Amino acid sequence: MSEDRAWNGLQSRLSECRTCHGGELELAEPGAFPLFPRSMPTSPDIFFIFEAPNRDDTFDPNKEYLTYDYDTDPSGRFFGELFIEELREPIEAVAVTNSVLCLPLRKGDRHPVSTKMRRACSENLRAQIEVLNPAIVAPMGGQAMAATRLIEDHGKKKLADAVAAPIPWFGRQLFPLYHTGMLARNGPSGRKADEQRSDWRALRQLLDDLRARAPVRRC
Secondary structure, three states, X not given: OOHHHHHHHHHHHHOOOOOOOOOOOOOEOOOOOOOOOOOOOOOOOEEEEEOOOOXXXXXXXXXXXXXXXXXXXXXXXXXXXXXXXXXXXXXXXXXXXXXXXXXXXXXXOEOOOOHHHHHHOHHHHHHHHHHHOOOEEEEEOHHXXXXXXXXXXXXXXXXXXXXXXXXXXXXXEEOOEOOOOHHHHHOOOOOOHHHHHHHHHHHHHHHHHHHHHOOOOOO
């Protein structure tokens, strides 16, 4: 089975998941559904994991897929800049998912990911990693890093202690990064834009090192 067929088959199966809707696990926003990128990445050497889908991507009829580029919001715009300018890869090569596939249940003015929901979706995350088989998995933020720990314990609980340092994990390298949102850049416990750029240059170096050791898929 080709990678495209395997990915399309997995996406079709996971798109039917309703584990977090109704019953004992009322964890997802009513009407939400699993979100994926619009198309399979052309070169999934690095798999980025964010926290959760946003409301616009879920309920805007012109979207209904994961957005992460210049035309979305400041978070997606900065992610796109880092991907092109520091990682120096074509944006078509982006491979991205979330720690949970559905928009979490609204609480106040937020949609926080609960531990129960992260656990319920852990096998879905594992399946995506196994099918895409990236050389590097890059969790974006502490919540995403916590999701990777459910698949295989890497011993890191604080993002600040693990950022931009490769960790052998699940048969590949884990490379934790800070989220690219404004709060993650400017908040009291955030990481400034110039520091994040340095982190992404280190990610580029790791990718170069891995490609030099063995053939890694290129677009």
